[in-house]
Amino acid sequence: MIRMGWLLLAAAIAGLLPGAADAQMLNARRLGMGGVATSDNGASRSANIAFRAVPKGEGYGSIPLPLGLLQLAGDTPEFDPDDPDFNIFEILDLVSNPPLTYSLSKPDEVSGDISIFVGRDSLLVDLDDVRRVIPEESMRQGGVYHLFGIGFGIKNFFVQLQPIVHVRNEFDLDPNLRAALRDAEPFVSNTRYGLVDDGVAQAAVAFQAGIALRAYRAPAAGAGEDVDGVGEEDGDPPDPKALDPRRNRETSLYLGAAPKYLLGLAYGQVDGAGGVTTGDTLFGSSDPVAFDMVARTRYAAVGEAGGMGHGYGADVGAVLFWNNFELGVGINDVGSEISWDTTVKQHVYSDSLNEFGTTLLAVDEDFTSRIPATTTINVAKRMGPTTIAADLVDNELSTGVHVGAETWVGKFALRGGFYRDSNGRWQVAGGTGVRFGGIGLDLAVASHGRYVEETRQTELSASLTLY
Amino acid sequence: MRRWIVVLALLPLLMGGCGDRSLILTVDILSFLDPADVSQAYGPIPGGLSGVTVDVASEEVSLLQGIEDVTEVSSATLDIAASFDNTTGTASASFRIYITSADSSDVFSSTPIADIPVSLTPGAITNVSTQVSSDALAEALVQDKAKIGVRITFDTTASGIVPVQGTETITVLRATVITKKDL
Numbered sequence: 001m002i003r004m005g006w007l008l009l010a011a012a013i014a015g016l017l018p019g020a021a022d023a024q025m026l027n028a029r030r031l032g033m034g035g036v037a038t039s040d041n042g043a044s045r046s047a048n049i050a051f052r053a054v055p056k057g058e059g060y061g062s063i064p065l066p067l068g069l070l071q072l073a074g075d076t077p078e079f080d081p082d083d084p085d086f087n088i089f090e091i092l093d094l095v096s097n098p099p100l101t102y103s104l105s106k107p108d109e110v111s112g113d114i115s116i117f118v119g120r121d122s123l124l125v126d127l128d129d130v131r132r133v134i135p136e137e138s139m140r141q142g143g144v145y146h147l148f149g150i151g152f153g154i155k156n157f158f159v160q161l162q163p164i165v166h167v168r169n170e171f172d173l174d175p176n177l178r179a180a181l182r183d184a185e186p187f188v189s190n191t192r193y194g195l196v197d198d199g200v201a202q203a204a205v206a207f208q209a210g211i212a213l214r215a216y217r218a219p220a221a222g223a224g225e226d227v228d229g230v231g232e233e234d235g236d237p238p239d240p241k242a243l244d245p246r247r248n249r250e251t252s253l254y255l256g257a258a259p260k261y262l263l264g265l266a267y268g269q270v271d272g273a274g275g276v277t278t279g280d281t282l283f284g285s286s287d288p289v290a291f292d293m294v295a296r297t298r299y300a301a302v303g304e305a306g307g308m309g310h311g312y313g314a315d316v317g318a319v320l321f322w323n324n325f326e327l328g329v330g331i332n333d334v335g336s337e338i339s340w341d342t343t344v345k346q347h348v349y350s351d352s353l354n355e356f357g358t359t360l361l362a363v364d365e366d367f368t369s370r371i372p373a374t375t376t377i378n379v380a381k382r383m384g385p386t387t388i389a390a391d392l393v394d395n396e397l398s399t400g401v402h403v404g405a406e407t408w409v410g411k412f413a414l415r416g417g418f419y420r421d422s423n424g425r426w427q428v429a430g431g432t433g434v435r436f437g438g439i440g441l442d443l444a445v446a447s448h449g450r451y452v453e454e455t456r457q458t459e460l461s462a463s464l465t466l467y
Numbered sequence: 468m469r470r471w472i473v474v475l476a477l478l479p480l481l482m483g484g485c486g487d488r489s490l491i492l493t494v495d496i497l498s499f500l501d502p503a504d505v506s507q508a509y510g511p512i513p514g515g516l517s518g519v520t521v522d523v524a525s526e527e528v529s530l531l532q533g534i535e536d537v538t539e540v541s542s543a544t545l546d547i548a549a550s551f552d553n554t555t556g557t558a559s560a561s562f563r564i565y566i567t568s569a570d571s572s573d574v575f576s577s578t579p580i581a582d583i584p585v586s587l588t589p590g591a592i593t594n595v596s597t598q599v600s601s602d603a604l605a606e607a608l609v610q611d612k613a614k615i616g617v618r619i620t621f622d623t624t625a626s627g628i629v630p631v632q633g634t635e636t637i638t639v640l641r642a643t644v645i646t647k648k649d650l
Contacts, residue, residue: 113488119495
C-alpha cells in the first residue's frame with residue numbers, strides 16, 4: 001500500500017510540472033526578438049534544414065552566458081527535506097526553469113498550511129496555497145529533443161549522428177478530484193475521485209545524410225552593386241551583403257532534405273488510470289473506500305527484452321528569398337517511425353487483496369512508434385538595418401507563434417517581440433546588443449511561464465554573438 | 468477508513484515540503500458518536516448522594532491512519548460544549564471526556580482529558596464549554612482508532628429529597644491536531 005501511495009504521489013508530482021514547458025532560450029538576440037526563427041539566426045538552424053545552404057548572415061553563432069548559475073550560487077534552494085526551509089516546489093521550479101537565465105522575478109513561494117476536516121460523513125481538504133499548483137486542465141508536457149549531434153559536410157552534402165529523445169506525458173484529474181483539491185470542495189459519498197496518466201518516452205540515435213543547396217537564383221536588377229554603396233572599386237573588401245540573399249534583393253530558393261536511419265535505444269509507454277470511490281458513509285466503521293487502478297505498459301530497450309528498434313524518417317525544408325523577403329518552411333521528423341519488438345504488461349490493483357497483479361499480455365509484439373513532426377514556418381523582411389520576422393512552430397503538443405523585430409543604430413541593436421508559449425499565453429520580450437567587430441554582446445528581457453505555479457515571470461538572458 | 472490513509476497521507480507528502488508548514492487536522496468527534504449518546508436523559512437520581520456516575524458514551528471511532536507516521540504533532544486541542552436541561556433537583560456535576568488509543572482496555576480507567584464542573588438547578592438550562600489541550604489527547608488523535616468516553620458524575624447532596632433529572636446534550640466535541648511534516 002505504501003508503494004501505491006508513492007505511485008500516486010509521483011503521478012501527482014508529474015501532474016504538477018508545467019504543461020508542455022517551453023525550453024529556455026539562451027540566445028539573447030533571438031529571445032529579444034520574441035524567440036522568432038530566421039535563417040540568419042544560428043539558434044534557428046535546426047528548425048529548417050534548408051537554412052544550412054543559405055549563406056551566413058549577420059550573427060551566425062552564439063555563445064550563451066548562463067547568468068542564472070551565478071544567481072543560483074547566491075540563492076541556492078534548500079535540498080535537505082529535514083530542513084525547515086525545504087520547499088519541494090522550489091526544487092520543482094528549479095527543474096522546470098533551469099537556472100541558466102537570470103530570474104528578474106519569481107513566483108510567490110508556495111506555502112501555507114493544509115487543513116483537513118473530518119467527520120463521519122464529511123471530508124474537506126483545503127490545500128491553501130498548494131492549490132495554485134493543482135492543474136486547472138489536463139497537463140501535457142514533453143517534446144522532441146534533437147540533442148547535440150556530430151557530423152561534417154562537403155559542399156552541399158552532409159552527414160551527422162544525432163541523439164533524439166521524444167517524451168510526452170499527459171496527466172489529468174477528473175472533475176471530482178480537481179474540485180476537491182483545487183477548489184476545496186467537500187468529498188461526498190458514492191463518488192469516484194480519479195486521475196489518468198498517459199506517457200510515452202523513446203530514445204534513438206539518428207544517422208543522417210542529407211543535402212542542402214540553392215535550387216534557384218535570379219539576381220536582382222543591378223546586382224553586383226554594393227548594397228552599402230562602398231564598392232570594390234574603392235579598394236574596399238567585397239561587401240558581404242551583396243552575397244546575402246536576405247539583403248541583395250535576389251530571388252532564390254534553397255532546399256534541403258536529409259533522410260535518416262533511426263536506431264532505437266529504448267521505448268516505454270504507460271497508460272494508467274486510478275481512483276478511489278467513496279461508499280455510503282465516508283468514515284464508517286467498515287472500509288468504505290474502494291480503490292481501483294489499472295496500468296498498461298509497453299516497452300523495449302537495448303539489453304532488455306525486445307532489444308533495439310529500427311526505423312526511418314527525414315527532415316525537409318525550403319527557403320525562398322524575394323526582394324529581401326524570406327519565407328521558410330521546415331519539417332523535421334517527417335514520417336519518422338521506429339519498429340520495436342515490445343513487451344506488453346497490464347498491472348491491475350486488486351482491492352480485495354490489496355496488491356497489484358501483473359499480467360504479461362505479449363512478448364516481442366511488433367509495434368511501431370512515431371516521432372512526431374515539428375513544422376516551422378517563418379517569414380522575415382529586411383529593410384536596411386531593420387528586420388521584421390515572425391514564425392509559427394507546430395508540434396505534437398502545441399502551436400507556438402513568435403513575432404519580433406530588430407534594428408541597428410550604428411553598433412547598437414534594439415529588439416522587441418512577443419510570442420505565444422506552449423500553454424497558449426502571450427509573452428513579451430525586448431533586448432539590446434552592441435557589436436565590437438566580429439563579436440557582440442546581447443541582452444534580452446522576456447516574460448515566461450515556465451514555473452510550476454504557471455505565473456508570468458521575467459528573465460534576463462545574455463549571450464555573445466559571433467558576426 | 469483504513470484506505471483513506473493512501474489518499475490523505477499524500478497530503479502531508481504533497482505539502483511535502485512546503486517549508487515549515489503545518490497540517491491541521493480537525494476531527495468532528497461528535498459526528499462519530501451514536502446519536503443516542505449525543506443527547507441523553509439522566510436521572511432521576513435521588514438527592515443526598517455523591518459520586519453518582521452516569522456513563523453517557525463509550526465508543527471506538529476511526530480516525531486517520533498514518534497521520535502519526537508522516538507528521539509530528541505540534542499541538543492538539545479539544546473543543547467541548549454541552550447543554551444540561553435540568554428539570555428537577557439541584558446538583559453539582561463533573562462532565563468528563565476521556566480519549567485514549569483504541570488498544571486501551573477501558574477508556575474510563577484513563578485520566579480524563581477534560582473535567583468540566585457543572586452546576587445544575589431546577590428548571591434551568593446550563594451551557595458549558597471549554598477548550599483543553601494535552602499530550603495524551605494528541606497521542607490518541609493521531610492513531611487510526613481511538614476510544615471516546617463521556618461520563619458525568621453527580622453530587623446531589625444539595626438537592627435534599629428532590630431527585631435530579633434532566634437531559635444532557637453534547638453540542639460540540641471537536642479535536643484539532645496541528646502537525647508538522649516528519650518525512
